Amino acid sequence: MGVSGSGKSTVGAAIAQRLRVPFADADDFHPPENIAKMASGRPLDDHDRQPWLDTLGGWLAEHEHTGAVLSCSALKRSYRDLLHRRARGLRLLHLSGTPEVVEARLAARAGHFMPPSLLRSQFATLEPLAPDEQGTTIDIDQDIDAIVERYLATLNPTSNLNKESA
Numbered sequence: 001m002g003v004s005g006s007g008k009s010t011v012g013a014a015i016a017q018r019l020r021v022p023f024a025d026a027d028d029f030h031p032p033e034n035i036a037k038m039a040s041g042r043p044l045d046d047h048d049r050q051p052w053l054d055t056l057g058g059w060l061a062e063h064e065h066t067g068a069v070l071s072c073s074a075l076k077r078s079y080r081d082l083l084h085r086r087a088r089g090l091r092l093l094h095l096s097g098t099p100e101v102v103e104a105r106l107a108a109r110a111g112h113f114m115p116p117s118l119l120r121s122q123f124a125t126l127e128p129l130a131p132d133e134q135g136t137t138i139d140i141d142q143d144i145d146a147i148v149e150r151y152l153a154t155l156n157p158t159s160n161l162n163k164e165s166a
Contacts, residue, residue: 001074002095003122005106006140007147011095012071014148022063026072029055043121046078053079057086064089075125080133092135093151099123101141 002008009025016023030038034048056072064087074080074092084090097105099119106119129135136154138147 001072001080001092001135002097002140003073003075003102003126004119005102006095006097007105007144008071008073008095010144011093011147011151012069014144015093015151016069018148018152019067019069021067021069023069024059024071026052026056026070029059038118041118043118043125049079053082057083060087060090063087073122075122075127077127077130077133084134090134091155092129092133094129094135094137095140095147096128096137097140105140 009027012025013023030052034044034052037044037048056070060068060070060083072083074083080090080092102119129137136151138150140147
């Protein structure tokens with residue numbers, strides 16, 4: 001989870017590869033209306049997100065017994081709660097970064113429907129993981145391999161790496 005440009009797809013795909021489980025990018029589940037709205041520079045509202053989140057919850061539920069990784073913004077606690085209701089074993093990784101770090105990443109990214117102008121609205125909407133949520137927060141200002149290793153260490157409590165929380 002995290003704002004656009006935080007590395008959700010890249011990190012998620014790497015984690016899925018390491019765990020040998022399916023990977024999906026939530027962006028691929030957006031209906032055309034949502035993509036058009038974001039591409040025009042307008043942020044989605046909760047009404048826009050509801051059917052999309054229902055679809056994502058269904059995908060997670062289908063893979064709950066075998067495991068899977070889904071990259072998804074999941075910016076609000078209510079969104080994460082909806083996903084968790086469908087997939088009880090859901091474990092979250094919040095890829096956290098400063099607006100400056102994320103802006104630099106977005107500036108280097110081409111061909112995505114989400115314009116950098118919506119980044120401010122994503123940071124305004126973002127509700128970081130609460131202490132009672134099953135998950136980990138990791139700072140994105142490091143290389144992908146380090147992020148993946150830190151996260152995988154949280155899944156294996158006997159690892160020497162400590163859980164990092166931002």
